[in-house]
Amino acid sequence: MPELIIPMVFKEIVNLMHKEFLLEWRQKHALGGIVLYLVSTIFICYLSFAGIMTVATWNALFWIIIAFATLNLVLKSFNDETSGRKLYLYTLVSPSAIIFSKILINAIVMMVLGILGFLLFNLFMGNIAGTNVSYWLVLLIGVVGFASLLTMISAIASQAKNNFTLMAILGFPLLLPLLLVLIRASLAAIQGAGILDIVGDLLVILLLVMISLTLSSILFPYLWKE
Numbered sequence: 001m002p003e004l005i006i007p008m009v010f011k012e013i014v015n016l017m018h019k020e021f022l023l024e025w026r027q028k029h030a031l032g033g034i035v036l037y038l039v040s041t042i043f044i045c046y047l048s049f050a051g052i053m054t055v056a057t058w059n060a061l062f063w064i065i066i067a068f069a070t071l072n073l074v075l076k077s078f079n080d081e082t083s084g085r086k087l088y089l090y091t092l093v094s095p096s097a098i099i100f101s102k103i104l105i106n107a108i109v110m111m112v113l114g115i116l117g118f119l120l121f122n123l124f125m126g127n128i129a130g131t132n133v134s135y136w137l138v139l140l141i142g143v144v145g146f147a148s149l150l151t152m153i154s155a156i157a158s159q160a161k162n163n164f165t166l167m168a169i170l171g172f173p174l175l176l177p178l179l180l181v182l183i184r185a186s187l188a189a190i191q192g193a194g195i196l197d198i199v200g201d202l203l204v205i206l207l208l209v210m211i212s213l214t215l216s217s218i219l220f221p222y223l224w225k226e
C-alpha cells in the first residue's frame with residue numbers, strides 16, 4: 001500500500017504544479033509587478049550608492065532585495081485560493097501534495113527571478129561576483145530556501161484575516177538566520193572561497209530547507225482541514 005501511495009502523491013504534485021503554472025501564466029501582471037519591483041529597487045540602489053559601494057554592501061543589498069521579492073511572490077500563494085476552491089481541492093488531492101506543489105512552483109519561479117535579479121544587479125551595481133560557481137550555487141540554494149520557508153509561513157498566515165502582518169511577524173525570526181548564513185556564504189564566495197570552503201554554510205542552508213519541508217508536511221494537513 002505505501003508504495004502505491006507515494007507515486008500517487010507525486011502524480012498529484014505534478015498535476016497541481018501544472019495548475020499553478022497555468023494560473024501564474026494567466027496572472028502575468030503579478031509576476032510583472034515583482035519584476036518591476038526588482039528593476040526599480042535595484043535602480044534606486046544604483047542612484048543612492050553609486051561610487052560608494054563596497055563588496056559587503058553589494059552582497060547584503062542583493063540578498064535583502066531577493067528576500068523581499070520572494071515575500072511578494074509567496075504572499076499570494078494562498079490568498080488566491082477561495083473557500084470553494086479549497087474545498088474542491090480537499091476532496092481531490094492530499095494536503096501534502098498541495099503544500100509541496102506550492103513550494104516547488106515558488107522555488108522554480110524564484111530561481112528565474114533570482115537569476116534575473118542577479119543579472120540586473122550586475123548591470124547597475126557592477127559585476128562584483130562575476131561567474132563564480134560558488135556564488136551561483138549559494139544563490140540557487142538560497143532562493144529555494146526562501147521559497148520553502150515563506151510558503152510554509154504563508155500557509156499558516158492564510159488562516160488569519162491580517163495575512164501580511166502575521167506573515168511578517170512569523171517570517172522575520174525564521175528568515176533572519178537563513179539570510180545571515182546566505183550573506184556570509186556568498187560574501188566568502190565573492191572573496192574567492194571554493195565550494196569546499198563554504199560547505200558548512202551550504203549544509204546549514206539545506207538543513208533549514210529540510211526543517212521547513214518537514215514542518216510543512218506535518219502542520220499543513222491540520223491547517224487545510226480548517
